Amino acid sequence: MGSxxxxxxxxxxxxxxxxxFHASAQARCxxxxxxxxxxxxxxxxxxxxDSVAQSVAGIKSQYRVRSVSLSPRKMQPQPYWRDEVTxxxxxxxxxxxxxxxxxxxxxxVSPYVCTSGARACF
Numbered sequence: 001m002g003s004x005x006x007x008x009x010x011x012x013x014x015x016x017x018x019x020x021f022h023a024s025a026q027a028r029c030x031x032x033x034x035x036x037x038x039x040x041x042x043x044x045x046x047x048x049x050d051s052v053a054q055s056v057a058g059i060k061s062q063y064r065v066r067s068v069s070l071s072p073r074k075m076q077p078q079p080y081w082r083d084e085v086t087x088x089x090x091x092x093x094x095x096x097x098x099x100x101x102x103x104x105x106x107x108x109v110s111p112y113v114c115t116s117g118a119r120a121c122f
Contacts (some may be wrong), residue, residue: 028063029121033075034058044101045095046095050099056120065122072101076118083088091102 034051038044056068074094077085085105091112094122100116107113 015033028122029119030059031073031075031117032059033078033115033117034121035078035080035113035115037080037107037113039111041091041104041112041114044052044104044110044114045116048102048114049100052116054097059120059122063122068120068122070095070099070118070120072099073117073119074101074103075115077103077105077113077115079105079107079113 032052033056034048034055036044036047036051052070056070059068061067068086079085089105091104093107095104100118102114102116104112104114
């Protein structure tokens, strides 16, 4: 009976250690987005994508990770001066890269406003 208890205890210990390492190895993923405006569409796109890059830098600093992988994710627009963006205001097509999904619309003050979104895993 004593050896059974010892073996069972060791097996339980190995299982707990394995679950601990497995849990720490799992990736944490969050949605990030950035909104920016511009006098032309390309400027607004570039600024919105730069805002996502700044969010990635913040994640690296806050969570002390070296690597963050991005995949495109369509996020809700974040207009500055409106409560919502109506369908007639969108500038098509959406810009989808390997890392971000960007939607643009005609702004109130600026000719173009864009929101870029991504799923960041680390």
